Amino acid sequence: MNENTISLEENITATERGSEGPAPAFGAPSVFTVRGLGVHYGGLPALRDVSLDVQPREITAIIGPSGCGKSTLIRCFNRMNDLIPGAEVSGEVLYHGEDIYAAGVDPVTVRRRIGMVFQRPNPFPKSVYDNVAFGARINGYKGDMDELVERSLRRAALWDEVKSKLRKSALALSGGQQQRLCIARAIAVEPDVILMDEPASALDPIATVRIEDLMQELKQEYSIVIVTHNMQQAARVSDRTAFLYTEVDEAAGQRWGILVEFGDTSDIFTRPRDKRTEDYVSGRFG
Amino acid sequence: MSAPAPKDPGRLQGRRPSPRRVWGDRLGTLAMLVATVLVLLPVGMILFQIAQKGLGTMSWEFLTQAMPYSYRKIGGGFFNALVGTAIMVGLATAVAVPLGVLAAIYLTEYGKKNLLATLIRFFSDVMTGVPSIFVGLFVYTAFVLPFGFGAVMGAAALAIIMLPIVVRSTEEMLKLVPRELKDASYALGAGTWQTTVRVVLPSALPGITTGVLLAVARAAGETAPLILTTLGAIEIVTKLVGAPISALPLAIFDGARSPFAAGQERAWAGALELLLIVLVFTLLARVAASRSRISR
Ligand SMILES: Nc1ncnc2c1ncn2[C@@H]1O[C@H](COP(=O)(O)OP(=O)(O)O)[C@@H](O)[C@H]1O
Ligand SMILES: [Mg+2]
Numbered sequence: 001m002n003e004n005t006i007s008l009e010e011n012i013t014a015t016e017r018g019s020e021g022p023a024p025a026f027g028a029p030s031v032f033t034v035r036g037l038g039v040h041y042g043g044l045p046a047l048r049d050v051s052l053d054v055q056p057r058e059i060t061a062i063i064g065p066s067g068c069g070k071s072t073l074i075r076c077f078n079r080m081n082d083l084i085p086g087a088e089v090s091g092e093v094l095y096h097g098e099d100i101y102a103a104g105v106d107p108v109t110v111r112r113r114i115g116m117v118f119q120r121p122n123p124f125p126k127s128v129y130d131n132v133a134f135g136a137r138i139n140g141y142k143g144d145m146d147e148l149v150e151r152s153l154r155r156a157a158l159w160d161e162v163k164s165k166l167r168k169s170a171l172a173l174s175g176g177q178q179q180r181l182c183i184a185r186a187i188a189v190e191p192d193v194i195l196m197d198e199p200a201s202a203l204d205p206i207a208t209v210r211i212e213d214l215m216q217e218l219k220q221e222y223s224i225v226i227v228t229h230n231m232q233q234a235a236r237v238s239d240r241t242a243f244l245y246t247e248v249d250e251a252a253g254q255r256w257g258i259l260v261e262f263g264d265t266s267d268i269f270t271r272p273r274d275k276r277t278e279d280y281v282s283g284r285f286g
Numbered sequence: 287m288s289a290p291a292p293k294d295p296g297r298l299q300g301r302r303p304s305p306r307r308v309w310g311d312r313l314g315t316l317a318m319l320v321a322t323v324l325v326l327l328p329v330g331m332i333l334f335q336i337a338q339k340g341l342g343t344m345s346w347e348f349l350t351q352a353m354p355y356s357y358r359k360i361g362g363g364f365f366n367a368l369v370g371t372a373i374m375v376g377l378a379t380a381v382a383v384p385l386g387v388l389a390a391i392y393l394t395e396y397g398k399k400n401l402l403a404t405l406i407r408f409f410s411d412v413m414t415g416v417p418s419i420f421v422g423l424f425v426y427t428a429f430v431l432p433f434g435f436g437a438v439m440g441a442a443a444l445a446i447i448m449l450p451i452v453v454r455s456t457e458e459m460l461k462l463v464p465r466e467l468k469d470a471s472y473a474l475g476a477g478t479w480q481t482t483v484r485v486v487l488p489s490a491l492p493g494i495t496t497g498v499l500l501a502v503a504r505a506a507g508e509t510a511p512l513i514l515t516t517l518g519a520i521e522i523v524t525k526l527v528g529a530p531i532s533a534l535p536l537a538i539f540d541g542a543r544s545p546f547a548a549g550q551e552r553a554w555a556g557a558l559e560l561l562l563i564v565l566v567f568t569l570l571a572r573v574a575a576s577r578s579r580i581s582r
Contacts, residue, residue, distance in 0.1 A: 135474035
């Protein structure tokens with residue numbers, strides 16, 4: 001990542017790259033180390049006992065049927081669940097060895113390092129330029145804003161399409177362009193990780209391919225976690241895949257998501273260890 | 287197995303709707319027309335009457351001159367009342383709008399459903415329903431008795447009347463800002479205040495403006511609380527405390543009550559002036575509402 005960008009070092013620099021300061025916990029270079037993660041909404045379980053690792057410069061896919069807790073899981077990585085009244089997170093999410101749910105950690109600092117792209121493109125009702133500059137402005141960015149905007153838009157493969165309409169409303173762009181704008185907006189704060197919750201599910205096939213190509217580009221510089229209910233997409237783009245599935249307790253009338261299997265994407269799709277994974281990836285249910 | 291022969295779907299042409307439905311439709315339409323006319327009739331009559339009686343006295347002189355020293359005298363105008371209304375509504379707006387918007391932000395973005403937020407909502411609702419004369423009585427007892435009549439006292443009463451309108455209308459507008467926009471802001475590392483100032487308020491601004499303008503229009507027409515707090519005056523007053531001051535509704539009230547034709551004529555012209563002012567603010571409110579960017 002470029003050095004001349006926003007400094008957000010508040011809490012995290014010491015462990016950031018493992019190059020200086022104390023070595024990360026577990027001696028692992030993982031970006032995220034998730035252990036025994038669980039989420040309750042209003043006292044009811046939604047996700048139980050998830051443990052997995054997210055590696056740097058890789059795309060980690062989260063797949064599974066609707067309602068199994070994929071969004072719930074990905075929102076744990078940047079503490080977006082904090083914004084949902086009644087949501088409770090248990091277990092550990094270590095980011096470069098540091099627990100992001102620890103008492104002294106400000107969720108705002110976490111979110112500045114860990115960007116997010118949502119299912120429905122959600123540009124602000126502002127100009128294209130102001131959308132991209134938003135994060136940098138709230139962070140008090142002192143550098144050359146024009147340069148940052150252009151660089152972010154280029155990295156999101158959108159520059160050529162919007163360079164003549166930077167001052168026009170972002171809402172005038174197509175859905176696919178809006179989603180790439182949202183990616184550019186996330187990139188502009190120079191995050192370390194980009195989380196994407198079904199980023200292409202609201203887009204047409206051509207726009208989807210563009211987003212997938214873009215993810216391959218971005219993985220050179222960022223660690224990416226993507227939720228998708230599209231298995232082909234996971235198989236095409238990701239390096240590792242986590243398969244979530246819904247477990248049901250008929251007696252208590254409760255259901256929650258569990259992590260069935262996590263491994264190399266090729267293994268998950270060709271040599272799944274679990275029967276449920278096999279059934280799901282071969283399209284027998286879900 | 288062979289598929290069953292398709293059922294004859296019947297023709298679309300030549301089927302008349304049942305007479306019952308036709309007559310039901312016609313009756314319903316007629317009833318709504320009658321109701322609409324009945325609702326619009328009084329409004330139309332008021333507008334017509336005020337225009338008819340007010341235009342005779344309405345003139346440049348009326349708009350720019352203060353009242354003559356006697357209701358009996360012809361000439362002069364309500365400029366002193368206009369100045370008073372401008373001062374008091376301006377002061378009230380300057381107080382009620384920031385307070386009301388901040389309270390609404392607290393309700394939607396911070397307090398949500400906690401005890402304080404519930405209390406604010408409850409008292410706003412109660413305040414909206416309180417007859418304005420009570421507000422006048424309150425200000426009279428609390429401020430006018432110790433400090434005397436004055437513009438500040440009138441403005442205080444108007445602000446109390448405007449505040450709940452601003453709070454509740456702003457709250458409704460803030461609630462309409464899509465969750466996705468706020469999420470986008472939070473996910474970029476914005477705090478609650480940054481999200482409110484940079485995303486929520488700009489998105490809700492046209493709607494908030496609408497509510498504010500309607501509150502201004504309401505305050506400009508309030509009479510009862512001013513009777514008890516500013517008393518009225520025939521000369522132009524710019525002192526904020528310690529001097530009775532006029533306002534358009536007060537001047538209309540006093541003129542209309544006077545037994546002299548000249549005073550009553552001025553009251554009609556004043557009513558026309560006030561009507562136009564309120565109309566302008568209401569129209570501006572509509573324009574602001576139609577500019578709303580939330581409706582997408
Ligand atoms: N804000 C919320 N409040 C209460 N329950 C929720 C909330 N969000 C999700 N859930 C519940 O948690 C479960 C998992 O939802 P989600 O994570 O959105 O699944 P997915 O993204 O895999 O479709 C569902 O049963 C859903 O009803
Ligand atoms: Mg989801």
